[in-house]
Amino acid sequence: MASSKRFINVRRPEVMAQVREDVQRYRSELVDRISEDGGVLELPGLHLRLASAFGFCDGVKRAIEIAYATCRMFPDRRIWLIGEIIHNPEVNARLDEMGLRHLPWRLDAPEYAELQPEDVVIMPAFGVTIPMRRLLDEKGVSLVDSTCGNVIKVWQRVKTYAAAGITSIIHGKARHEESLATASQSRGEEEKGNFLVVFDEADAELVADYIRGRGHKETFLEHFAGACSPGFDPDVHLRTIGIANQTTMLKSETAHIQEMLKAAVLERDGNDDRFHMFDTICGATQDRQNALFELLQEPLDLMLIIGGYNSSNTTHLAHIAARKVPTFFVKSADCLESLSCVRCFDLQQKKEVVQPLPEAVSDVAYTLRVGVTAGASCPANVIEDVICRLIELRNCLEL
Template identity: 55%
Template sequence: MDESASTPKPQPKPKKRKRVNVRRPDVMEMVQAEVAEHYRSSIVEKVRSRGGQISIDNTTVYLAQQFGFCYGVERAIDLAYASRRVFPENRIFLIGEIIHNPEVNRQLREMGITSLEWRELTAEYDDLTEDDVVIVPAFGAPMTFMEKLDELGVIVVDTTCGDVMSVWRRVRGYAKAGVTSIIHGKAGHEETRATASRALGPDKTGHYLVVLTLADTEKVCDYIRGNGQRDEFMKYFEGSYSDGFDPDEHLKQIGVANQTTMLKSETEEVQNRLRAAIVDRDGGDATNFQVFDTICGATQERQDSLFDLLKRPLDLLLVVGGYNSSNTTHLVEIGQEVVPSFFIRKAECLRSLEEVIHFDLEAKEEQVATGYSAKFVSDEPVTIGITAGASCPSNLIEDTIVRIFELRGISKEQVVSA
C-alpha cells in the first residue's frame, strides 16, 4: 500500500494582504511639498484670512467659510502620493478613484497609478502579484474586494476615511443584533456599496435596504405600517437590498445609517419618518428602531457654511467640484433653492459673461446656460458666491476667482495685489 497516496497533502496557508505604513516622516516631508505645489492656493488662503471676501471695483466675490479638502480627503491624497515615494519601482493600482475629483485623479494617473474597476471584480485583479501595491480609496471598498486582496497577498495602502469606518462599525453592530440596516444613500455609490457589504456582518447573515429619496422612505414606511404589496415593493427596490431580503421578516427591527455625504436635513427626515412608522406599527413602542448620526462632520460644516453664505445678497452661486461628488451635489441643491446656482468642474466652464457650462442635476448632464443675468455684461455691481465640496482642491477655486475677475475686465495681477 502506498502510504503517501492516503496521506493528505498539506494545504498552502492562505495569503494575507500586506498592510504598510507609508506615512514615514522622511516621505511625508516630500509628499506635503508635492501636494502643496499641485493643489494649494495663496490667493485662496489670503481671501480666507480676510473674512472670505475680495472686492475690486464693482465686482465682489465671497467664499463660504468652509469648503474644499477635508481632513479625510487630504489624508487619502497624502497616502496615495506617499505610496509612489515608498514604492518607486512597484506597480501601483487604485480601486476606482481616490476621491471624486477629476483633477486629483489625473495627477495620480500621471504618477503611474492605474485605476482598477470598482463596480465588480474583473479579470484584471487576477493579474495582480504579491509585489503590486493596491490603494483602497477614501470611500472604502466592499468586503469581496478586500477578501480578494487577501487572497492575492498584495501590498495594501488603505485610505478609507475614518468617518466611513464609523458607519461600518455601526452597521456591523446592527447585523450582530439581528437588526436590518436601512442605509440612506445612493445604492451605486462606492461608499454605500462598501457600507452595505459590512451590514451583512462577519457571517454574512445580516440584511440591508438602501433608500435614496423621501419617496423611497415613504414606500418603506407604508410597508412597515402594513399597507404595501410585497411583489411591488421588491420590484421598486430591486438592486437596493441584500440577497435573501424579505420585507415581511427583515423590517421588523431596523437601524438607520447613511452615506456620510448626504444632505443632513434629508437624512434626519428619513430617520424621523421611519421611526414614526415603527412606533405606529408597534403601538407606541420604538424598541425596534435604532439610529445614530453618521453624517460626516466636514460635510455638515460645508452645508452649514453655505447656508450662512446664502444670507448675503448674491447674484450668483458657483459650486466647484467633480460631477460625481455626492457632497458637492448636495451643496448645489441647497444653493438652487435661494439663488441662481451653477455646478462647474473648473474655471474654464465659465466661457464668458453670458455662457457657463454646468452640470444640470435634473437632466443629469452637462449643459450650457446663457443669458442668466444681464448684470454680468454691464457695469452694474455684481456679487458672486463660491463654495466647493470636500473633494475640490484650492487651486481650482483660485482659477475660478481669477476667471470671474478677468471676465469683468480685472487682471490676475490686480487680484493678487488686492
C-alpha cells in the same frame, strides 16, 4: 475581518516630508487670503463671498497624501487604485499621470486577474467591500488603506446592527462606492446581515408605507432591486431597523427620513423599540452645508459650486444653493465659457449642459455679487482658477 499582514503604513516621516511638497500644488494663496479677509473679495465690479467652510476635508487630504506617499515609496512597483481615490477630476488626472493603475469596482473585471503578489493596491477614502478585500488578500498584494475614519465609524455602527439582528437602512446612493462598502459591512464576513439603501424621502415613504402594512411586496422589491441584501424580505427584514447614512448626504434629509421611519414603526408597534438610529454624517460635510446656509443669507446674484460632478457632498451643496439663488455647479475654470454662458452640471438631467448666465454677469458697470463654495474633494487651486477666470471675464482688474 482578519487583518492582512500585507498592510503597509506609507505615512513615514521621510516620505511625508516629500509628499507635503508634492501636495502644495493643491493649495492657493489667493483662496487663503480671501478666507483670512473674512471670506470677502472686493474688486471693481465684483463682490465675491467665499463660504466659511469649503473644499478639502481632512479625510480627502489624508487619502491624497497616502496616494502620493505610495508612489514615492514604491517607484518600481505596480500601484493600483480601486476606483477613484476621491471624486475630483483634477486630482485623479494627476495621479493617473504618476502611473497609478485602476481596478474597477466590479470583482469580475479582468484587471483583478492581472494582480501579482508584488503589486501594491490602494484602498480609497470610501473603503472597499468585504469580498473585494478578501480577493486582494487571496492575491497576496500589499495593501495601503486610505479609508476615512468617519466611514469606518459608519461600518462599526452597521456591524453592531447586524450583530443584533437589526436591518441597516442606509440613507445613500446604492451605487456610490461608500454605500456599497457600508452595505457590505452590514452583511458581515458571514454575509448574514441585511440592508436596504434608501436614496431620498420618496424611497423612505415607500419603506414607511410598507412598515405600516400598506405596501405590495413584489412592487417594493422591484423598486429596491439592487439596493437591498440578497433574499431581502420586507415582511421579515423591516421588523427591526437601524438607520445609518452615507457620510456625505444632506443632513436635513437624513433627519427627515429618520423621523418618517420612526413614526411608521411607532404606528405599527405602539412603541419605537424596534427602531434604532445613529447620525453618521461626517462633521466636514455638515460644516460645508452649514457654511453654505449662512452664505445664502447674503444678497447674491449667483452661486458657483465647484467640484467633481460625481461628488456626492458637492451635489448636495448645489441642491441647497439652487433652492435660493441661480446656481452653477462647475468642475473647473474652463466651464466659465463667457460672460453669457457656462458649462455646468444640471441636477435634473444629471449631465453637463451649457446654460445662459444671468444678465447681470455681462453688465460690467454693475457690481456682481457672487457666492462661491466647493465640495470636500475640491482642491483650493481649482477654486482659485475659477475665481481668476471670473475676474478675467469681468475684466475687474482693468476697470
